[in-house]
Amino acid sequence: MTSVELFLAIVKILIVILFLLNTAAIATWADRRQSAMVQDRVGPNRAVVHLPSMLVRLIVLLPPSILGGIALLPLLRGVRPEMAMQTLPISAQCAVFVAWFSLVVLCGSVRRGGAMNSAEALLKGIEPRSIFYGGVVAHAVVFAALSTVPERAVVPAAQAAGVVLALLLFVSGIYTASRVDEGTYPLRLAGMLHAAADAMKMIWKEDFVPPKGDKLLHGLAPILALFPALVTFAVIPFGETMCFESDPTKLLRGAPPPPFEWSDLGRVAHVMGPGVACRGHLVNLQVADLNVGLLYIFAMAGTGVIGAALAGWASDNKFSLLGGLRAASQMVSYEVAMGISLIGVLMTYGSIQLRPMVQWQSDNAWGIFVQPFAFVLFLTALAAECKRVPFDQPEGESEIVAGYFVEYSGMKWGMFMTGEYVELMTSSAILVTIFFGGFALPFLHSDGLNVAFGTTVVYAYKMNHLSVVIISALAFFGKTIFMTFIQIFFRWTLPRFRYDQLMKLGWTKLLPLSIANMLVTGVVLLAIQGAGPGVTGALRVAADVTQGIVALAFAAGFVAVVVGLLEPVERKRFIKSTTSRFAAAAGGTKATTQQA
Numbered sequence: 001m002t003s004v005e006l007f008l009a010i011v012k013i014l015i016v017i018l019f020l021l022n023t024a025a026i027a028t029w030a031d032r033r034q035s036a037m038v039q040d041r042v043g044p045n046r047a048v049v050h051l052p053s054m055l056v057r058l059i060v061l062l063p064p065s066i067l068g069g070i071a072l073l074p075l076l077r078g079v080r081p082e083m084a085m086q087t088l089p090i091s092a093q094c095a096v097f098v099a100w101f102s103l104v105v106l107c108g109s110v111r112r113g114g115a116m117n118s119a120e121a122l123l124k125g126i127e128p129r130s131i132f133y134g135g136v137v138a139h140a141v142v143f144a145a146l147s148t149v150p151e152r153a154v155v156p157a158a159q160a161a162g163v164v165l166a167l168l169l170f171v172s173g174i175y176t177a178s179r180v181d182e183g184t185y186p187l188r189l190a191g192m193l194h195a196a197a198d199a200m201k202m203i204w205k206e207d208f209v210p211p212k213g214d215k216l217l218h219g220l221a222p223i224l225a226l227f228p229a230l231v232t233f234a235v236i237p238f239g240e241t242m243c244f245e246s247d248p249t250k251l252l253r254g255a256p257p258p259p260f261e262w263s264d265l266g267r268v269a270h271v272m273g274p275g276v277a278c279r280g281h282l283v284n285l286q287v288a289d290l291n292v293g294l295l296y297i298f299a300m301a302g303t304g305v306i307g308a309a310l311a312g313w314a315s316d317n318k319f320s321l322l323g324g325l326r327a328a329s330q331m332v333s334y335e336v337a338m339g340i341s342l343i344g345v346l347m348t349y350g351s352i353q354l355r356p357m358v359q360w361q362s363d364n365a366w367g368i369f370v371q372p373f374a375f376v377l378f379l380t381a382l383a384a385e386c387k388r389v390p391f392d393q394p395e396g397e398s399e400i401v402a403g404y405f406v407e408y409s410g411m412k413w414g415m416f417m418t419g420e421y422v423e424l425m426t427s428s429a430i431l432v433t434i435f436f437g438g439f440a441l442p443f444l445h446s447d448g449l450n451v452a453f454g455t456t457v458v459y460a461y462k463m464n465h466l467s468v469v470i471i472s473a474l475a476f477f478g479k480t481i482f483m484t485f486i487q488i489f490f491r492w493t494l495p496r497f498r499y500d501q502l503m504k505l506g507w508t509k510l511l512p513l514s515i516a517n518m519l520v521t522g523v524v525l526l527a528i529q530g531a532g533p534g535v536t537g538a539l540r541v542a543a544d545v546t547q548g549i550v551a552l553a554f555a556a557g558f559v560a561v562v563v564g565l566l567e568p569v570e571r572k573r574f575i576k577s578t579t580s581r582f583a584a585a586a587g588g589t590k591a592t593t594q595q596a
Helices: 003-039 053-077 081-113 128-146 151-178 193-204 215-235 262-266 293-302 304-314 318-341 343-349 354-363 372-385 410-435 465-491 499-529 533-566 579-585
Strands: 049-052 184-187 242-245 280-283 448-453 456-462
Touching: 003 193, 003 215, 003 262, 003 410, 003 465, 049 053, 053 151, 053 184, 081 128, 081 151, 081 465, 128 533, 193 410, 215 293, 215 304, 215 410, 242 262, 242 465, 293 304, 293 318, 293 354, 304 318, 304 410, 318 343, 318 372, 318 499, 343 354, 343 499, 354 410, 372 410, 372 499, 410 465, 448 533, 499 533
Parallel strands: none
Antiparallel strands: 049 184, 242 280, 448 456
């Protein structure tokens, strides 16, 4: 391994760890925020820091200035044609985004606090949604215009786009900083400061160890609970494979590429795709590309039970011991159903490696369409494995105080909580990889967009390699965060099972259904293999139709979210009476004989 490869490995590890820890904090905030909304109480928004106006101006001005300098950096160093082909679409679309997003923020500020000058007064009567719709149209126009730029004009166009982007960033930052009045400003970050405050509190809080507990195992248990959740993510691919081309002067015909050098990091391949070989070095956006990827996940996830069991036993507390026993039996039981539920998926994909699974879904259909029943079974077993509601019996505060970590405090308790949310993020990433296409998007391939149904190509657009890699990584992390919030939603929607119901569900329902799904999948695959090319072609068209449905759902969901965010907030209290008045209005309650 060269120094460059070691550096890239460290970068990938840092990306994974930072993503997991930061999104775990955001998931904690989302969980608390949702609980506050359900229970009609004050949520995490009470955490606030008051900042002076000078610091606020600096915070507002610094990010646009840094991004503007980055946009101008290629111009100062010179732009090669192949680099210009990569940076032109990104710079142009970013310039359009900065323009309409700045107008939306300014329009919202004017509508809330009033205009500061005559230019802002013109924005007072404009709806932010209208600016957003205009921005979407501008993105489409720029997207179509970029395909008509001749090759000789690519370099000047890339330079012009970089200058426009830098100017827009500088102007928006300076103007926003100028609108900051004197005084202090409360900073809440939508309540996410509460997670930081909790972390500081846990760091300085007293570490309590039961007098008769096992001190070594008591301190080791939180580490064993957090470590498997982190290392499980190592085999999950979070983006397309990147190609760094070697120096052309060092390439010899028929010889392997020279060792990976630092200068090769600036030579990202221009175009990749079917039939295009990488003349350099392939770098998987994946910490470890193991040929036993799914088996590694099960092996690492299975060690998480050790942390809960040790915590329960080492605390010398009967409630803690009961929670540890519950956790051990529950996690071991549901691992069986979880593993068998994926056998049908493995038979369909023909691989236990995660990257080939993503590639199969990109070429055909997402796993949710191919194995919907397996998805329901796997999601249920995964929720039980992560000890999430309605399967949180090991932490049932109404029965056993707080379960296996009742005797923990300070940072050890924080490690248990962080491990739980890191498990949630990792489980969401596994779900996305196996059932939701991983980093793949509908009709987006390594060489660009290719909207086709069967052999009929509706639209094709070639994209540079760097753009495809960035979009794929953003797609993966976005899907993972969305799936995490879906699982958080379960917590405040479903009631907790009794423990006997939990075990009965795993052994008498999920396990037989998983075996049945495996048998049915085998029969269907054999039938398809013997049906002939006609059925295969029809299934190919059906798979492309599912990709189209997903693409439309993405577009509709994005527009709905943005329109919802731009919609004026109107709170209406619709419950104005007690339960007895509701019952009386419905005809009263039925009188029955009371029984002991």
